[in-house]
Amino acid sequence: MGNFGALWGSxxxxxxxxxxxxxxxNTPVYYNALYRHGVDDKRRLQIPSKWRSTVEEVFTVILxxxxxxRDAYLLVLPPEPMLALITKLKAMPYSDPTADSLRxxxxxxxxxxxxDKSGRICLPESITKAAGIEKEAVLVGSWDRFEIWNPERxxxxxxxxxxxxxxxxxxx
Numbered sequence: 002m003g004n005f006g007a008l009w010g011s012x013x014x015x016x017x018x019x020x021x022x023x024x025x026x027n028t029p030v031y032y033n034a035l036y037r038h039g040v041d042d043k044r045r046l047q048i049p050s051k052w053r054s055t056v057e058e059v060f061t062v063i064l065x066x067x068x069x070x071r072d073a074y075l076l077v078l079p080p081e082p083m084l085a086l087i088t089k090l091k092a093m094p095y096s097d098p099t100a101d102s103l104r105x106x107x108x109x110x111x112x113x114x115x116x117d118k119s120g121r122i123c124l125p126e127s128i129t130k131a132a133g134i135e136k137e138a139v140l141v142g143s144w145d146r147f148e149i150w151n152p153e154r155x156x157x158x159x160x161x162x163x164x165x166x167x168x169x170x171x172x173x
Contacts, residue, residue, distance in 0.1 A: 030052060033142035045117075048121065059115055060079055063107060073154060074149060074154065075148065075150075077147050132149070
């Protein structure tokens, strides 16, 4: 089950809140490029070295929808974007059943992971299974966050991305 406890202080450990600082001189970490990495039997996945910070990192992994596919991929949020999401969730009225539903969905379809000394994260079992990630994963950088995909699902999403590219680039 998902847990926002560390960000809300109930699990006893505090997240490292930094501006995606990748080194002691505060060089920013940007999550860009595409990687294919194996997933071992314990669901450990190597994070690219250029995506890792020199300080202990707590990432929130959320099972995220894509189009009509409810459980498409794993969205990985470092502390700063996660804090922004929590701020949005807390600003929604607690009397709104749709907002309550969203908070519960995100809570139960998420968990927190830390990068181990070898640069790996352990993917939470239930949401990893729902995302269809088994022996191999595609990691896609998205600047201030990254995504973890089942390779076949990523190929399908990539076709849609390619079709939308001309329109998407008009946004910038």
